[in-house]
Amino acid sequence: MAYDAQEVETRWQKAWAKAGAFEVEVDHSKPKFYCLEMFPYPSGSMHMGHVRNYSIGDAMARFHRLMGSNVLYPMGYDSFGMPAENAAKKEGGHPHTVTHRNIASIRADQERMGYSYDWRRFLATSDVDYYHWNQEMFLMLNERGLVERRMAPVNWCVDCDTVLANEQVKNNRCWRCGLEVVQRDMEQWFVRMTEYSDELLDEIDNIAFPENVKAMQRNWIGRSHGAHIDFSVAGSDAVIGAFTTRPDTIFGVTFVTLSPEHPLCEELCTGSEWEADWRELRDECLRMSEFERINMLKEKKGVFLGRHAINPLNGEEVPIYAGNFVVASYGTGAVMAVPGHDQRDYDFAERYGIEIRRVLIEREGDDPTAPLSTAFEGYGPMVNSGIGDFDGLAGEVAKDTVISALEATRAGHGTVEYRLKDWLLSRQRFWGTPIPMIHCGTCGVVPVPSSELPVELPLDVTFSEEQSGNPLAAHDAFVNTPCPSCGEDAKRETDTMDTFYDSSWYFMRFCDANNNSAPFSREAVDYWMDGGVDLYIGGIEHAVMHLLYARFFTKATRDAGMNKVGEPFGTLVCQGMLNAPAPFCADCNAEYHVDNFDADCPTCGKSLGTRSVKMGKSLGNTVSPEEMIGRYGADTVRLFMLFGANPEVGMDWSDSAVEANHRQMHSIIDAIESALAMDNSPGPMDEWLNARLRANQRAWHQAMSNVSLREGVMISHFEILADWNWYRRRGGCDQATAKAFLQQWVPMLAPATPHIAEEFWQRMGGEGLLATHILPEPSDSSEDTSILAREAYLRNIIASGRNLRELAERHTEGEISRIVIQTTAPWKLELARDALRLHSEGFDFKTGGQAYVQSLEIFENETLRGEIFQTWMALTTGSKKKRGRVHSWAVAERTLISSGLDETAVIEANSAFIAAELGVSSLETYPAGEGEDVAGKAGLAFPLEPGIAFL
RNA sequence: GCAGAGGUACCCGAGUUGGUCAAAGGGGCCGGACUUAAGCUCCGGUGCUUAGUGCUUCGCAGGUUCAAAUCCUGCCCUCUGCACCA
Incomplete structure (x- = not known):
């Protein structure tokens, strides 16, 4: 057949839309399947990474429809954020215009690929219909005591003109623009995510995330058990509180270190001969960001503060230092230093001539007096404790015993510390959800009453490249408002919300996307979200940000009685990178822009080879989806995406492979056409074909259920075709057999290549639309094995x-x-x-x-x-x-x-x-x-x- | 350093409850058929050897076993995340 992919594909896309084939409602008589791809930011047109993501999701959605599930498969856009604002500035318009233009473009691309979304549930977070509910839920969080406004040192990006959450800072650089962040003290809005630290951590054990994602989340939450120990200062009422994870080394404390900014430093050394040195060290530290302090510090420096601290267990006096490696924001900003069993303390002690004392041995029977040439950081039996019955205790028992001793003397207690911090929510930008709060001179900060929501972003703002800061702050009509409490003149909060807030609950909104009286109904969300989103597909880059915020949010709304489940996602699949060749210099270990193909290395002058690297604008090694669809059709592109590699692994773009897949499409078409034109002559091969088909169906069913799409497609698009060819070669030529065969095979083609499948479904006289067809369970026959x-x-x-x-x-x-x-x-x-x-x-x-x-x-x-x-x-x-x-x-x-x-x-x-x-x-x-x-x-x-x- | 995932024939990639594994499938390459020819399509080949045999292979080195790609130990390498974390 002349295969006109453009004509066939657009025709069926229209037919599906007209029939509302993918529109679903709550239906308790059927099993549900919620298939979701990570919320895209509409940055213009769709790129190949999107194509891979959605081709995986669509294949799974279509597969589960074939299996008889009620499949919720929605699409929407995470459309708030800086790029639209920057684009608006560039063209002197409004981000709203830019955003809607981009959404129209990406949606058209998605429709051309034939993805089976229920478009009635379409939403864009920058539409007031959506962010209204952001605000409503913010009031809910506020009522539940989960919102806090406080002064805090924050990560500031000068380029983006706004603060960043900790998660958004990578290597001390802004995740978006790459500029180094600076520290600033500002009054900011926080969501108290740390209230859920333990649940967020403990539940990780029970969710079906890939191990690497789980590990990243565990790392990020970073719970450590330890002890808080109070060291009183000799000759003073002051007390130094220190956090340690190693209370079992308390008898090895030979000094105490404070962060140079610690308020006690000044108190302790003022007027002494050490004051000047301390001031110098403190000023030096203030000039560094926290990142540099932790990661870039080449030299561990400290100054003696002239005073001594008292070890609460043995009464020993040890010197107090200020040290540049102690960070104020972690724990208490004070460290009990145990040079014998902590390498950093060991280095410091060596440099300043402080005693290094062994209080642990590596294993029982070791010599407790053996000198240390390096810190022993492992666990082992306590020795040289001096007092009590501590010697010989090891590990957790040792820790617990020390903690009990501290608690008995009221000099300390067991504690838990987290690396996770509260979610810094506010952004000093225009294009985000306005935080529904009002600042009143009399009443202070007052929430906007629910009845007065939404607080809408003004549309009468013109953006330009000259302006800096947040245009909202300069918009009088927006800012000035009466106080909801006393009625006096007041001012609106002009900070907007981090866009991760928008994507933290959108999956619940999709369950009831057109509800205009609440974020979502409990009935809808409990039906669709039962057991979480059944299949959630997206990139690994959201492992700690989006996935953690969404988990937190689901727990918060659960506790507010809005939904039943506490974990939003069931099976999570993180799709691998999409790579394409780029020029590469092995000597310099550097990749270059595709313009350098066949050229010499710009750095060292040697001739360049090639290497497969992540597709990206910076190297120019991208492939345009539109171009590929235009050349081969959507079905071929989808087939390539699914057959090229299993979802979770990296995949290389290959022109020749795409062509090979296109040939495969032709072969399948030829095969089906030959099947439609069979004579009526039953033969011995008919039963063989049926037996093979049954075996393939079972294997396919299993592969597809496990999201092993490569394997599934191999069966549906390669194995079965090979069987058909063998059948023909062996003289198989029976109309009835061929018809029954197609009845089973053609639906199996639909998840990966739905258009051509639908086309043949119609041509072979299949009932209704294949898109809504349900395939019976794979059957079995006892004869098959011997046939x-x-x-x-x-x-x-x-x-x-x-x-x-x-x-x-x-x-x-x-x-x-x-x-x-x-x-x-x-x-x-x-x-x-x-x-x-x-x-x-x-x-x-x-x-x-x-x-x-x-x-x-x-x-x-x-x-x-x-x-x-x-x-x-x-x-x-x-x-x-x-x-x-x-x-x-x-x-x-x-x-x-x-x-x-x-x-x-x-x-x-x-x-x-x-x-x-x-x-x-x-x-x-x-x-x-x-x-x-x-x-x-x-x-x-x-x-x-x-x-x-x-x- | 810690944690997670990996290392299979030219490339990609299955296979890891030990035997049916010289190891699926695809790409590439080689040969054949078809064709005026190229392309398409179909068929075959693709570690070495051999009238169906034998040999050497699954990162490296050992070990367990009648039997190892698969299990155990050590080592090397790659990718990802965290990191002078108290």
């Missing part, structure tokens, strides 16, 4: 015949023209059947095998005795190199032998085919011993392995 085994037997003969032919040619003078196949001697088959029967009964061949074979009647035959014995051994115990056949035969082969397969009959029935395949003009076959032993092959003949001679 398939017979054909496999035949193929085996042809395969070994081919191998042998090559060898035979070398040993034969003249042309090879005929073949003689001697099948197994009947007595060998009988022995094989006996052996199999005994094997299935658990017979021990090693002890009883010989006696058994000798007891057989046939063993009386003296001339055969030797061969009988050899055959028996080959069947049962095998040799050193080869196991007995009873062990190595597959189930199918055992079935054939046990049923007493007449090999000669099978070969005779197919002699013309075999002869043609092996390129000989005549074929003769008989059981060994019943004819001439041509070329001495009779002895080789074995059940399922006939002796083959070419002549």
